[in-house]
Amino acid sequence: MSDSISSRRRFLRSVGGVCVGGLLASRVWADGRPAVTNPRATDGDDRYEPNWDEKFQITVGHPQEAGHSKADLVGNSDKVLQAALDSVARMGGGTVKVLPGKYILRNAVHLPSKVRLLGSGDDSILTKIPSETVGLSDDSDWYDQEISLKKSLGFQVGDGIALRAKNPSHGGQIVIKRTLIARSGNRFKLSDGLRENLWLTGKPTCSSLFPLLTSERTSDVLIEDITLDGNGKNNENFNGNYGGGIFLQDCNRYTFRNVTSRNYNGDGISFQICHDVVVENCHSHDNNDLGVHPGSGSQRPLIRNNRLDNNSQGIFWCWGVKYGLAENNSIHENRRFGISIGHCDTDNIIRNNTITNSGEIGVLFRDDPRGQDFWANRNLLEGNRIENSGGDAGVAIDVTGKTKAVRIVGNTLRETRQKMNRSGIRIGAQVGEIVLKENSFEGFASELVDQRSV
Numbered sequence: 001m002s003d004s005i006s007s008r009r010r011f012l013r014s015v016g017g018v019c020v021g022g023l024l025a026s027r028v029w030a031d032g033r034p035a036v037t038n039p040r041a042t043d044g045d046d047r048y049e050p051n052w053d054e055k056f057q058i059t060v061g062h063p064q065e066a067g068h069s070k071a072d073l074v075g076n077s078d079k080v081l082q083a084a085l086d087s088v089a090r091m092g093g094g095t096v097k098v099l100p101g102k103y104i105l106r107n108a109v110h111l112p113s114k115v116r117l118l119g120s121g122d123d124s125i126l127t128k129i130p131s132e133t134v135g136l137s138d139d140s141d142w143y144d145q146e147i148s149l150k151k152s153l154g155f156q157v158g159d160g161i162a163l164r165a166k167n168p169s170h171g172g173q174i175v176i177k178r179t180l181i182a183r184s185g186n187r188f189k190l191s192d193g194l195r196e197n198l199w200l201t202g203k204p205t206c207s208s209l210f211p212l213l214t215s216e217r218t219s220d221v222l223i224e225d226i227t228l229d230g231n232g233k234n235n236e237n238f239n240g241n242y243g244g245g246i247f248l249q250d251c252n253r254y255t256f257r258n259v260t261s262r263n264y265n266g267d268g269i270s271f272q273i274c275h276d277v278v279v280e281n282c283h284s285h286d287n288n289d290l291g292v293h294p295g296s297g298s299q300r301p302l303i304r305n306n307r308l309d310n311n312s313q314g315i316f317w318c319w320g321v322k323y324g325l326a327e328n329n330s331i332h333e334n335r336r337f338g339i340s341i342g343h344c345d346t347d348n349i350i351r352n353n354t355i356t357n358s359g360e361i362g363v364l365f366r367d368d369p370r371g372q373d374f375w376a377n378r379n380l381l382e383g384n385r386i387e388n389s390g391g392d393a394g395v396a397i398d399v400t401g402k403t404k405a406v407r408i409v410g411n412t413l414r415e416t417r418q419k420m421n422r423s424g425i426r427i428g429a430q431v432g433e434i435v436l437k438e439n440s441f442e443g444f445a446s447e448l449v450d451q452r453s454v
Contacts, residue, residue, distance in 0.1 A: 013352065056094030058084045062101025069097060078105040079158065081126075088115055098124045098226060105129070106208070107160030107179055110246075111215040111223075119226025121258070126212050127155075130234035133207040137186065140198040147198065149186045149206055157183055160210030162238065163194075165202035174202070176241050177210065184185065209238045210249035211262075216332055219252040223259055230264025240267035240293050245284070248274045255280075262286050268311060272318075273297040285309040290316040294324060304328050310335075314355070317341040317348065317376070327351040335359040338386070341376040342366030348376075352383045362389035362413075367401030367428070375403040377432075385412045392420040396444075399425070404432025408439060415443030423449045 039048035061068025062076050070117040073080050080254035081096070081103060088094035093114030100123035109126070111117065131154070138148040147163065151154065163176040174196045198204040212228045215221070228245040238244075245261030248254060248271040253279040261268035268284030271277050272295035283293040284306065289310035294301040296319040303326040308314040314331035317324070317340065331338045331353055338355035339347065342365065362399045363381060386396040396413040397408065413424040426443045427434060429451040441447040 023287060029136045036337045037417075056088055056091045057097055057161055058088055058094070059097045059099060059204050060084050061099045062103070065099065065101045068099055068101070069184075076101060076103045077234070078103075078107045078109050078160075081105075081109045082107075085109065085112055085115055085117070085313060089113065098126075102127060105160075105210075105212060106156065107158060108210040108212065108214040111213060111218060114220045115219040116222040117213075117226065118224050121225045122204075122227055122260070123225050125229055127229040127231050128210070128212060128235065129208060130231065131208045131236045133236065136198060136200065136204045136206065139200055140194055140204075142195050142197050143193060144198075145193045146187060146189045147194075147204075149188065152183075152186045155180060155188070155206070155208065156411050157181060157188075159208055162207045162209040162242065163198060163204060164207065165196075165198050165204035168197055168199045168202045171331060174198070174204075174240070177242060190310075199307065203223070204247050206238060209236060211238075211243045212245050212261075214243075214247045214249075215251055215254075216249045216252065220252075221251075221253075222255045222257070224256075225258045227260040227262070228264070229262055230266070230287070232263040232265040232286075235265045235376045237288060238264075238266040240270040240289050241272065241295070244268060244270035244290075244293070245287065246270065247271065248277070250274065254275055254278070256282055256364065258282065264288065267291075267293045268308075269293065271295055271298060271301075274301075275299040276301075278302045279304075279306060283306045283307045283309075284311065287311045289313070291331075292316070292317060294321045296320055299323055300359045301325075307332070309333055313337045313340050315339045317345040319343040319345070321345045322347050324348045325351070326353060331351045331358075333357045333359075336361075337364045338362045338389070340364045340366060343368045343376075345376045346378045349380045350384065351380070354385045355389075356385075358389045358394075360390045360394065361398045362386035362396040363398070364401040365397075365401070365403045369401065373402070376406070377403060378405045380409070381406045381408045381411060382407070383411065385414070387414045388416060390422070393422065395423045395426045397425045399431050399434060400428045402430045402432060403428075404434070407435040407437070409437045411433065411439045413439060413441050413447075414443070417443070419443060419445040423447075425449070427452060 059071040061071025084096040089112035095116040098119045102125045137150045165174045179191040180188045244267035245264040246269045251274045260283045265288045267290040268287040270293040290313040301324040309332045314334045338358040424444045424447040426449040
């Protein structure tokens with residue numbers, strides 16, 4: 001091949017690359033493939049969907065509200081909400097519009113994939129029945145799909161329940177969530193097998209406890225403009241690893257927008273091993289436990305522009321929550337901590353939040369000495385306003401354990417009460433490298449307590 005022909009081909013390839021690059025420069029993926037700019041509905045392709053002007057929708061109306069008789073489904077129970085959601089899911093996705101009214105649940109509403117649950121703001125309220133608890137009257141083995149109760153009390157077929165006991169072998173807690181699907185007297189069939197031994201030696205009980213909204217192994221769901229009320233005064237506590245106003249397990253790409261979750265005797269919003277969850281413009285308040293609980297292993301949560309008030313803790317980063325962002329939240333009068341972060345919660349950003357009147361500590365970096373490196377490393381705490389934290393010895397930011405590689409930058413820490421023995425930032429004796437930069441302090445007895453230098 002002559003040099004002139006070779007050079008010409010190189011030139012043409014170069015020109016072609018420039019032309020294509022010019023056309024697609026702003027529309028390519030990181031790996032170089034062209035971006036999808038005008039998708040078509042293609043069988044089996046669930047990644048891209050055209051932006052349709054109208055999608056399938058079912059309205060749910062309350063039987064006691066005027067004008068609701070024309071809704072597609074009329075009722076005020078979990079059954080009518082579940083029927084609507086299952087119907088739009090069968091059509092491949094769509095919207096369930098919940099008209100104003102109070103909907104009283106005897107079981108959790110289970111969210112299928114690719115649905116939108118759209119309420120009417122403060123006028124659409126999902127709440128639950130008071131909880132009841134009764135002991136089991138007979139042993140049930142792990143392979144059984146039924147239980148027998150000492151007395152049936154108010155339990156009905158269709159109820160959501162939590163079975164709780166001590167493991168007869170090692171004494172650990174057993175929690176099983178099921179639905180009662182058939183009965184003969186005090187003997188009930190369950191929606192699924194037990195897979196745990198519920199022996200009378202473990203003092204097993206059955207309780208009418210369940211999340212209001214829940215799902216497992218689903219994706220691409222949007223919840224908007226709806227109010228969840230947990231009826232907390234009439235319900236036992238239900239641990240946030242199993243329940244809450246909202247409880248998700250192993251789900252992807254959920255968005256909660258303009259949702260109120262209140263008065264749950266447990267967490268307001270809890271998601272476990274769930275990825276790319278967005279919680280924005282929500283109000284989680286007056287829950288007995290956590291306002292927002294990004295649970296174990298959850299990757300890339302986005303928690304922004306929310307109000308988190310009067311819970312035990314505002315935001316609780318659980319175990320192994322990574323690459324998340326919490327910003328522009330108002331976190332007020334939570335009984336213990338405004339924000340708590342700990343066990344392997346790394347590479348997160350906590351930015352531009354307002355954290356006021358926390359009962360114990362504004363922001364806590366938890367200690368966890370059970371492993372080689374279980375601390376909340378490589379996190380950024382930036383631009384937050386933290387005011388009036390804890391009691392007489394309260395601390396705005398408390399860094400404990402062997403936490404390291406944390407940056408605390410540009411935060412405004414204030415005390416408007418008497419100084420007493422209150423501290424702005426406290427760093428524990430075993431803490432590693434911490435960057436402190438451009439933080440401002442006002443009204444503290446001690447701006448910085450660094451126990452590493454003691």
